[in-house]
Amino acid sequence: MRLDRFQDNIYYHEVETPSYPLMEFNQYTLSLAGKILDVAKYEQLDVVHVHYAIPHAVSAYLAKEISRATRPFRLVTTLHGTDITLVGLEPTFLPLVKFSLEKSDVVTAVSGFLAEKTRQSFGQDLAIRVIPNFVDTTLYQRSDCSHLHKHLNRNGEIVLMHVSNFRPVKRVQDCVRLLAEVRNKVNARLVFVG
Known part of the structure; x- marks a missing residue:
């Protein structure tokens, strides 16, 4: 859940990290x-x-x-x-x-x-x-996405999809390299969702 407005009984406590010349790195x-x-x-x-x-x-x-x-x-x-x-x-x-x-x-x-x-x-x-991560199924329900599939798969390509955020730890560049290898063998497209 992302907080985008005030809510009762939820408080934010900022962690201040003082800078000391003796200690070069963040504390x-x-x-x-x-x-x-x-x-x-x-x-x-x-x-x-x-x-x-x-x-x-x-x-x-x-x-x-x-x-x-x-x-x-x-x-x-x-x-x-x-x-x-x-x-x-x-x-x-x-x-x-x-x-x-x-x-x-x-x-x-x-x-x-x-x-x-x-x-x-x-x-x-x-x-x-x-305790698995969850999806609110009342908000996000399965629906017919054939139109989206047709849009993404215009030329009969295999569609590879990376669903995440794009922080470096998620290795997005590896996905691009993987696409290059896959495309050496089959027609494919890479879609990022995040």
Whole structure:
């Protein structure tokens, strides 16, 4: 859900990352831990739910440990994909991801595939609840799209489709290279949706 207007009981807490000459790089992970700590204490939160293991679960774990003596909270971490299959496998980050998953009270994943990949990479003993991404079927219903198919497939081409956002991690350029290889064998067209 994207928020495009004010809604009761939903608050935005900006994470400010101060710049220090001594510390050359962005301190987002530490700033986020401090913000989670402040909000959890002020709002007397029982649960903090973060998305993405790196850096959010790491930051939330640090805040959880600091608050344990005064106002403990439970930590839920939801995995989305690249935090596990790409970033999380970097040798520098792998032990941090493993640790933060083990220290989360609940871990969820958006697909069974991602849950299994996570277990393969970070330990078969991880309890991961699968809560699939969803589509509001009252808003988005199947319909006859033969006109669209005819438009996209004007010359009997095979239609390849990439549905996602276009951030670099989604490897859009790989789709273009793939199209070039496919077109060496068959007539094809690539459609981007995002």
